[in-house]
Amino acid sequence: MTAQSVKTPDAPAPAKLLEMHRAMVLIRRFEEAVRVLATAGAVPGLVHLCAGQEATNVGVIAALEPRDAIASHHRGHGHCLARGAPVDGLMAEILGKETGMCGGRSGSMHVIDLERNNLGTNGIVGGGIPLAAGAALSARARGSDAASVCFFGDGALNQGLLHECMNMAAIWKLAVVFVCENNGYGEFTAIDDVTAGPSLLARGEVFGIPSSMVDGMDVRAVHEAARGAVARARAGQGPSFIICNTWRFGGHHVGDKQDYKDDAEARAWRARDPILKSAAQLQDEGHASEADLRAVEHEADALVKRAVEAARAAPEPAPQRLLEHVHG
Numbered sequence: 001m002t003a004q005s006v007k008t009p010d011a012p013a014p015a016k017l018l019e020m021h022r023a024m025v026l027i028r029r030f031e032e033a034v035r036v037l038a039t040a041g042a043v044p045g046l047v048h049l050c051a052g053q054e055a056t057n058v059g060v061i062a063a064l065e066p067r068d069a070i071a072s073h074h075r076g077h078g079h080c081l082a083r084g085a086p087v088d089g090l091m092a093e094i095l096g097k098e099t100g101m102c103g104g105r106s107g108s109m110h111v112i113d114l115e116r117n118n119l120g121t122n123g124i125v126g127g128g129i130p131l132a133a134g135a136a137l138s139a140r141a142r143g144s145d146a147a148s149v150c151f152f153g154d155g156a157l158n159q160g161l162l163h164e165c166m167n168m169a170a171i172w173k174l175a176v177v178f179v180c181e182n183n184g185y186g187e188f189t190a191i192d193d194v195t196a197g198p199s200l201l202a203r204g205e206v207f208g209i210p211s212s213m214v215d216g217m218d219v220r221a222v223h224e225a226a227r228g229a230v231a232r233a234r235a236g237q238g239p240s241f242i243i244c245n246t247w248r249f250g251g252h253h254v255g256d257k258q259d260y261k262d263d264a265e266a267r268a269w270r271a272r273d274p275i276l277k278s279a280a281q282l283q284d285e286g287h288a289s290e291a292d293l294r295a296v297e298h299e300a301d302a303l304v305k306r307a308v309e310a311a312r313a314a315p316e317p318a319p320q321r322l323l324e325h326v327h328g
């Protein structure tokens, strides 16, 4: 079977499009609440928000089955939510509370949700890449057709880990989808200032990995690319590389003043808000009325409000239990 002969599954039905929209709205509202909490000093440590990047989170994860694995990065709340993490548990985890998904031990950057095959958010740039490659190798050994996805930022394009894992995944035809969420910056530095070579896609092409670039502000475009890549992975055709061009609406972390960003460019990206685009498409196509879309927002607001209240009221892990789960 050639790489071209795997058919991309059919386009999503209206119910799925609405589900993807709902997931993006939930992420946006969740991140806004985290921003407010972090600004008020309620979140221990640095927190990196993914508002603006919802289409890349949701478009890819909506192409997966429960048996597939994901590995996220430091800007990973959206991946967790898109994968079905409980809103209450995630919020409490970010606030370091005992009721959090990981008992308040992981915080924002190391949330692990094995129940949903989420190998975790990750504070190491590129750290999720070998985890996803390992999950694909494990699936092969178990005779499963499960695929795995690693998400990473453009900053990871220059990490040795990526190149090593791409090479190995290509040689062994591992069922991995490498997803770069290219938001143009690594911390406070524009990607063009630190990235050599004529083309970002060449990072995958040099290993013979089918590589494509999509509009990361368009959930449907991302979803289509991901469906194709997952289909290839399941068919035993090996890895794919997708670069989603996107934009983080906020700073590198909450509190970053973003002096390094050009205002006009930021405005232009904001005008391409993936949620506004999805809402307009759903309305134009008659899949959702304005009232339906409003209801989606209210539902997200209610979930997030409840999660914030519960997380704020929850206890911190008791000091005498802090050494639980520590191995060594």
Ligand SMILES: Cc1ncc(C[n+]2csc(CCOP(=O)(O)OP(=O)(O)O)c2C)c(N)n1
Binding pocket: 074, 075, 123, 124, 125, 126, 152, 153, 154, 155, 156, 183, 185, 186, 187, 252
């Ligand atoms: C191996 C490693 N090097 C450096 C850092 C410090 N660091 C944290 S986030 C970051 C930038 C990452 O940029 P990118 O991958 O583009 O993701 P973005 O923050 O833009 O989403 C850096 C350098 C780190 N956490 N891990």
